[in-house]
Amino acid sequence: MDLKKLFQMNPDRSLYPEMGEDGKPIIDLSSHKFLKIWQGPQHPGITGNMSLELTVSGDEIVESKTHVGYLHRGFEKLMERRKFIQCFPTCIRMCVAEPDPNEYILAAAIEDLAGIEVPETAQWLRTLALEMARLQILLRSVPGQGGTFALGLGYQWGNYIRDLILDRFEELTGGRVYHMYIIPGGVRGLLPDGFKKRMEENLKLVDEFVINIDNLMYNNSVFKQRAKGLAVIPKDWIDTYGVYGPTARAAGVMRDVRKTHPYLKYAELDFEPFTTTESDVYARSRVRWHDLQTTVDLIRQIMAKMPDGGEIRAETPNVLHWRIPKGETYQKCESSRGEYGMYMVTDGSDKPRRVNLKGPSYTHANALLDKLLINANIADTAAIMVSLATCPPEIER
Amino acid sequence: MKDLIKDIESRFKTSDYIQKLDHLAFITVEKEQAISLVTYLRDYRKYAGLTLLTAVDWLEDGVFQLTYLLNNPTDYTEIGVRVMIDRDNATMESSHHLWENMMTYQRELREMFGIDFPGSPRIEEDFILEGWDNMPPYRRDFDTKKYAEETYFPRPGRESNDPATYMKSKMYPND
Numbered sequence: 001m002d003l004k005k006l007f008q009m010n011p012d013r014s015l016y017p018e019m020g021e022d023g024k025p026i027i028d029l030s031s032h033k034f035l036k037i038w039q040g041p042q043h044p045g046i047t048g049n050m051s052l053e054l055t056v057s058g059d060e061i062v063e064s065k066t067h068v069g070y071l072h073r074g075f076e077k078l079m080e081r082r083k084f085i086q087c088f089p090t091c092i093r094m095c096v097a098e099p100d101p102n103e104y105i106l107a108a109a110i111e112d113l114a115g116i117e118v119p120e121t122a123q124w125l126r127t128l129a130l131e132m133a134r135l136q137i138l139l140r141s142v143p144g145q146g147g148t149f150a151l152g153l154g155y156q157w158g159n160y161i162r163d164l165i166l167d168r169f170e171e172l173t174g175g176r177v178y179h180m181y182i183i184p185g186g187v188r189g190l191l192p193d194g195f196k197k198r199m200e201e202n203l204k205l206v207d208e209f210v211i212n213i214d215n216l217m218y219n220n221s222v223f224k225q226r227a228k229g230l231a232v233i234p235k236d237w238i239d240t241y242g243v244y245g246p247t248a249r250a251a252g253v254m255r256d257v258r259k260t261h262p263y264l265k266y267a268e269l270d271f272e273p274f275t276t277t278e279s280d281v282y283a284r285s286r287v288r289w290h291d292l293q294t295t296v297d298l299i300r301q302i303m304a305k306m307p308d309g310g311e312i313r314a315e316t317p318n319v320l321h322w323r324i325p326k327g328e329t330y331q332k333c334e335s336s337r338g339e340y341g342m343y344m345v346t347d348g349s350d351k352p353r354r355v356n357l358k359g360p361s362y363t364h365a366n367a368l369l370d371k372l373l374i375n376a377n378i379a380d381t382a383a384i385m386v387s388l389a390t391c392p393p394e395i396e397r
Numbered sequence: 398m399k400d401l402i403k404d405i406e407s408r409f410k411t412s413d414y415i416q417k418l419d420h421l422a423f424i425t426v427e428k429e430q431a432i433s434l435v436t437y438l439r440d441y442r443k444y445a446g447l448t449l450l451t452a453v454d455w456l457e458d459g460v461f462q463l464t465y466l467l468n469n470p471t472d473y474t475e476i477g478v479r480v481m482i483d484r485d486n487a488t489m490e491s492s493h494h495l496w497e498n499m500m501t502y503q504r505e506l507r508e509m510f511g512i513d514f515p516g517s518p519r520i521e522e523d524f525i526l527e528g529w530d531n532m533p534p535y536r537r538d539f540d541t542k543k544y545a546e547e548t549y550f551p552r553p554g555r556e557s558n559d560p561a562t563y564m565k566s567k568m569y570p571n572d
Contacts, residue, residue, distance in 0.1 A: 069525035077535055112418075239445040239470060242498040253470075260473045261420065329417055330448070330466060330475065343466065343477075345453050356451040367498040396525045 025062045025374065027055055034062065037378075041070045045148065045382030048096075050365065050392040052385075056378055064373035066366050072396040079355045084110050084184065085319035087352065092178050094357050094397045097140070100133035101335040102357075103182040105342040108263070108331040109355075110184045113346050114316075114324045121310035122186030127264040128302045129172070129181050130333065131295050135206070136165040137336045138292040141389060145285040146217045148383040149226050154216050161209055164202045171195065186313030196303045206296050213289065218282075227282035231372045231384040234279070241371070242363030245338020246287040247388055251279035257334040269301050281380075281387040288389075291336070323350050337361065337389040359394030366395065398422050398474055401442060409434045413479070423464075423477040431480040432490050435465050439495060444469045444476060447495070450502035452510045456537040459484045461512060465492075482512070491517040509535035 018026045027034055040051030049070035055063040075094050079087045091106045092099040104126060111118060118126070139162040143154030166176040171192050173179035181188050217223050237243060238253045248255035256273040258266040274290035276283050316322065326348045332341035338360035345354040365388065372384055402414055402422060410427040411434075417423060426434050438444035444467035453462040465478040482489055491514040493500040503514040504524045511533035514520055523529070532539045549555075565572070 069523075069527060072525050074534065074541065077539075077541060080537075081541065237497075240497045242447060242496065327417075328415075328423060328464075328477070330421060330477065339448075341448065343449060343451060343464065345462075354451070354453040356449065358449040362449075362501065363498040366501040371497070 025055075027063055029055075033057055039381055040067075045385075047385060047390050048392040050390070050395070052369075052373070052381065054373070054378065054381070059378045061373045061376050061378055061381070064370050066369055068365075068392050068396040070396075071393055075393075075397045076355050076357065079352055081351065083320060083350050084322055084324065084352065087355070088180050088183065089178075091355075091357075092180060094393050095335070095340075095359065095391050096177070096393065097391060098133050098137040098335055098337075099178050100129050100182065101333050101340045103180060104130060104333050105331045105340060105357075106344075106355075107182050107184050108333075109329055109342050109344040110324065112329045112331060113327045113344065114184070114322075116185055116314050116316060118186055119311035119314055121190075121307050122312045122314075123264045124302060124306035125187045125190070125312065126182050127266065127269075128299065128306065129179070129187070130264070131298045131302065132165060132169060132172075134336045135292070135295045135299065136162045136169070138288060138295060139165065139206070139209070141336065141386075142285065142288050142292055143213060143217070145227075145281070145288070145383070145386055146213075146220075146223060148386045149223055151217060151220065151223060154213050157209055157212065161202065161205050164205065168195065168199050168202065171198075183313070184319070185316045186311070188312075190309065190312060199299065199303065203296050203299060206292070210289070210293055210296075218286065218289070224282065226380070227285065227383065228278075228280055230281040230380055231376065231387065232278075232280045233368070233372070237368070237371075241368045242360075243338075243368060244360040244364075245334065245336070245389075246291060247284055247338065247360070247364065249273060249275040250277075250283040250287045252277035255338065257332050257339050261332065263333060265302070265305075268305065269298055271298055271301075281383055284387045288336075321350065323348060324352075332358075335359070337364075337391065357394065357397050359391060359397075361388075361390045361392065361394040364388040365390035365392065398476070401474075401476070404442075405434065405437075408437070420474045421477070422475075423479060425479040425481065428480050428482055428489070431463075431465070431478065432492050432495075435467065435478055435492060436495060438467055438476065438478070442469070443471050446470055447499060447502075448475060450499065450506070452506050452512060452535075454484075454510065454535070454537040455481075456484070461487055461510060463489060463506075463512070487512040489514055491515060491520075493517045509533055511536065 020026045034055050034057050036055050038051050038053055040046035041049050051067045053065040053067060054061050075090050078090050091102045094102050139158040143158040147155045169179055170176050173181040233251050235251050238248050244255050252275055271294050274287055324346045326346055328345045330341055330343045332339050341358040343356040344352055347353040405411055409430045411424050413425040415423045446468040448466040448468050450465050460481045461484055463480040468475045500518045503517040504520055506512045507520055508524045508526055
C-alpha cells in the first residue's frame with residue numbers, strides 16, 4: 001500500500017467541506033468523518049474567557065462557533081443602576097488588558113451629553129495615557145503572535161518592558177492595571193517630577209525591543225512559513241463583517257479613529273498609521289509591530305509638546321447628585337485592536353438609561369473568526385484568533 | 398449631512414432628527430420602513446458599515462428603541478436610525494442579509510431583551526446565558542438585586558451591613 005498516497009491530503013481544499021445550498025458546510029456527525037472538539041475556555045491557545053466549538057475533519061476545521069459568557073457580569077446593566085461617576089470602576093473592566101479606552105469613551109460620552117469642555121492640559125494628559133495604554137498592550141500582543149507558534153521568548157521580553165510601563169502608570173495614576181485616571185471633566189493629576197526622564201529611559205528599551213523582535217519573529221523562517229498566507233481577509237469583507245483597526249489596515253483599508261475622527265490632541269501630532277495589503281496573519285502582526293513604533297514616537301511627541309502645568313479638570317456638578325439632560329451620543333477612540341465606541345442614552349436622571357459598548361472583538365471574534373477558521377488547520381486556530389486581537393469581555397459585557 | 402437627512406425625510410416616514418455632532422446624526426423611522434431605510438443607506442448613500450445594533454428599554458412608554466448605527470467609510474459620517482417597537486409584541490424584521498455580523502447583534506438582543514428577529518440564523522441558540530429561564534435580564538423590570546438574593550443563597554462571608562449601623566456598632570458598642 002502506498003502510505004504516502006493514503007495520507008496525502010487532497011490539494012484542492014476548496015472541495016472540503018462539502019457545502020450545502022445555504023452556503024454552510026454539510027456536517028453529519030454520525031458519519032464518523034467529523035469530530036467535535038472544544039478549544040477553551042480553559043486552554044492556553046485561547047484569548048481570555050471564551051471557547052471555540054470546532055468541528056474537524058482530520059486536522060482541518062470545517063465549522064467553528066464562538067462561545068462567550070464565562071465572564072459575563074452584566075456590566076451594561078449594572079451601569080444603568082449606578083450614578084455616572086460610579087460607572088467608572090465597572091466600565092474599565094470591560095477590557096482588562098487595555099482599560100484606558102473604556103475610561104475615555106465613558107468620560108467623553110458624559111462630557112458630550114452634559115456639555116463640558118475639557119481643559120487643554122487634561123487633553124494632552126489623556127492622549128498620553130491612551131498611548132501608554134496602547135504601548136503596554138502592544139508589548140504583549142506583538143510578541144504574543146509569536147507565542148501562538150511556540151515562539152515564547154519575545155513574550156517574556158515584552159512583559160518585562162511592559163512592567164516598566166506599568167511602573168510609569170503607577171506613578172501617574174496610583175494603579176498598575178486599572179487606572180481610573182480619566183474622569184469626567186479631565187484627569188486626576190499632573191505628571192510627577194522626573195516622569196518624562198524615566199519614560200524616555202523605558203522608551204529606549206522599547207526601541208531595542210522593536211529591533212530584537214524583528215530579528216526574532218519576522219525573520220524567523222518557521223514564523224514566516226506558518227503566518228504568511230494564513231487566514232487572508234479579502235478587502236470586501238471589511239464592511240460586511242465589521243473589521244477595524246490594524247486588522248483592516250493589514251488589508252489595505254485605512255481604519256484608525258485617530259486619523260478619521262481626530263479626538264483629544266491627535267490632530268496636532270505627526271503620524272501616519274501603517275497599512276499593507278497582504279492581509280494574512282503575518283501582515284496583521286507586522287502592522288502591530290509598526291503601531292508599536294508609532295506609539296513610541298507619539299509618546300515622545302506628546303511629552304515634548306504638552307504644557308508643564310495648567311488646569312487639569314473642568315468644574316463639574318457634585319458627582320453624587322449629577323443629573324444629565326435627556327439625550328444620546330456615540331463616542332469612540334482607537335484602541336490597539338481598533339475602533340472602540342460607546343453608545344449612551346440618558347433620560348435626565350442621575351444614572352445612564354442605557355450604555356452599550358462596541359469593541360472590535362464583537363465582530364472579529366464572532367462572524368469573522370467563524371468564517372476564517374473554515375478550512376484552517378487546527379494547529380493554526382490560536383494564531384488566527386490572536387491575529388484578530390480578540391478580547392471576550394467586549395463581547396459579553 | 399443635512400442633504401442626506403432631507404433626502405431621507407422625503408422618502409421615508411421619519412421624525413425626531415438630531416444632528417448630535419458634525420459627523421453624527423440620529424433619526425427615528427416607522428417600524429415598517431426601518432429595514433428599507435437601512436438598506437437604502439447602505440446601497441445608495443454609502444453607509445456600508447454597521448457600527449452597532451442595540452436596544453433601549455423605555456418601560457414607562459411600553460416600547461423598545463432599536464438603534465441601528467451605520468457608518469460611511471468614505472466621508473466618515475455616522476447615522477443612528479431609531480425604531481420604536483411595541484414592548485408587548487417585541488418582534489422586528491431581521492436584517493441579517495445586509496451584514497454578516499448582524500446576526501450576532503440580533504441573537505444578543507433576543508437573549509438580553511427578548512426581542513425576536515424571525516428568520517435570523519442561529520437566533521434560537523444561547524449567546525451568553527446558558528440555560529437561562531428567567532425574564533430577559535436587560536429589560537428594565539428585571540431586578541438584578543432581587544435575582545441575586547434569590548439565586549445566590551446567603552452563606553458565611555456574604556453578609557452585608559448597613560454602613561451607618563455597622564460603624565455605630567463598632568465605634569459606640571455601648572450606646
